Amino acid sequence: TENKAPEMALASKTSVINTSLGGNLTVSTRLSGDTANIVYITWNDPNVDRVRQSENTIIITLKEAKNTTVNFWVHGYSWRHPVKLTHKITVTDKAPTLKLSSTKLTLNRVFPWMQAKADVTLNQGNLNGVRKMYFDQIPEGLRIEYNEYTDTIIVQSEDGETMPPKGKYTVTYRAQVVTWDVFELTGKLTINVEEKVPTVKLSSSTVKLNKRLAGTETATVKVSVSDPAHYSLTQIDNLPEGVTYDSSTGELTVTLTEKTMNGGTFQLSGMKLLMDGLYPSAEMEKPLTLKIQTYDKAPSFKLSAKGKLDLLNPASEIVYTVKMANCLNAPTAVKLIGDDAKLFNATLDSEGKIHLTLAKSGENYSTKTTYKVTPVLTACGQDITGAAISVKVTQSAFKLAKLPNRTVFSTQSTALTQQLVVASPAGANIGSVALNAKTTAALREAVEKAGGIGFDPQTGIVTVPPEGFTGLKPGKYTLILDVTPASAVPGTKPTQAKLTLTLRK
Secondary structure (H helix, E strand, O other), X not given: OOEOOOOOEXXXXXXXXXXXXXXXXXXXXXXXXXXXXXXXXXXXXXXXXXXXXXOOEEEEEEOOOOOEEEEEEEEEOOEOOOEEEEEEEEEEOOOOOEEEOOOEEEEEOOOOOXXXXXXXXXXXXXXXXXXXXXXXXXXXXXXXXXXXXXXXXXXXXXXXXXXXXXXEEEEEEEEEEEOOOEEEEEEEEEEEEEOOOOOEEEOOOXXXXXXXXXXXXXXXXXXXXXXXXXXXXXXXXXXXXXXXXXXXXXXXXXXXXXXXXXXEEEEEEEEEEXXXXXXXXXXXXXXXEEEEEEEOOOOEEEEEEEEEEEOOOOOOEEEEEEEEEOOOOOOOEEEEEOOOHHHEEEEEOOOOOEEEEEOOOHHHOOOOOEEEEEEEEEEOOEEEXXXXXXXXXEOOOOEEOOOOOEEEEOOOOOOEEEEOOEEEOOOOOEEEEEXXXXXXXXXXXXXXXXXXXXXXXXXXEEEEOHHHHOOOOOEEEEEEEEEEEOOXXXXXXXXXXXXXXXXXX
16 A cells, blocks of 8 residues: 655755865765655765665765755655655865854953853854863963853853952863864963952932921932943842832832931941842942931922813813922822812823813803812822812814715605714714704705604714605705704804705606
8 A cells, every 4th residue: 555755854954064174975964754664765966975864864975075966765665755855065175163252251350250151153064063172371260161062161260269360361272173083173262350340329329308208208219330231239238227229120219217317327338249140249348328318398289281171072181290399209199179179080190190081061061160179199198288270161163074965856765864074173072963944944844844853973974854855846955954062061052064955856
């Protein structure tokens, strides 16, 4: 019984034979797929001496040292057709080269446990790689190793505690590349040993806190480290009461306590750094100075407004920017008090701004009235009452898009439909539609007799029943609609929408 051949693929479709390294003209690559039933392999290139299989490896030998694209066919038991595979072999006489990701490595005496690394790569990928590296002229106190599994050079202190004196050191290396024979590549590596202590600074060396808000008001001070890409401050052991340090944010938080109620100047010591996320350094010698000043004043705030409340636009709002005084923290909540407070809603956004919106529909307001509300903010653990603010509501001019002329027939059996579109203001909706008395008399009477017009506030579509056109004489008629916006103040005059109808038999 003939069966379909299994799927097979070569791990690499190309290889390089380097004649400068000696050895024969043979390359190998792994073969994936079911190799258990392979019987034999055929090829047709005259420069191919042999293609053979050894378990899951294909081995190709050339006759002459020249570039060859090898097409070969793998045959198996009961396979209907063999599997065709292709492998391109490039022949070169140029010696392979070794490349380091960096030929200049830096160590810091302040961090004697640190390592410096360089990745090792060969420009010829199918070589067996660098098996060993030997290093000469290694500075006393350093250890240099090569890891053949990760192809990495590692330079570090010999004992993790001491390092050579500051300076630049040149180390020579011999890399052994294993092919058919051992081939050595040589080069140089520069090691720079420095004694560099990163600087640590406070964004502000002085904080001012309110005695009335002791325990609730918090000052935040950013702690910065030079070269933050490699260094971070992991701890500060000696901090005054009420001061904490968060290494994840790099920030000090300062809160008044009984011991610091009168302020003072404090030395922050016991600082340790991380370098590249590794173990902390020894304790830094120079402390940071933090001065805490205190005062006693009632917290307050001022508001600056932007925007307006438009009765016809449900999304309209007034946004108040809050400027706190005698309180460092942003507000966390807001409420309104006063006789008019129930007419408005107030919320806080993530930036601490107040958003004032309408709480009721338009018939509950007057554009001629100035409303008064008093905001109360929660900040620094206290409710802080602000000055009363005056609020006026507006009602923008209500405009509709122009309606097109329409043609109707006295014999039609379907209603005339026309959508009304609000041109301005944005967000406004239509509340009601009525037939205007100035509509052509004959048309008005016929429509009213047929039950009047219909209006769907969800779609804005006006419907005129077909009976409204029955019995009318051919000609032009003017249909005028009185359109009143939703949520308008009482007594709002409707906006007129005019539609010219041409009636035909």
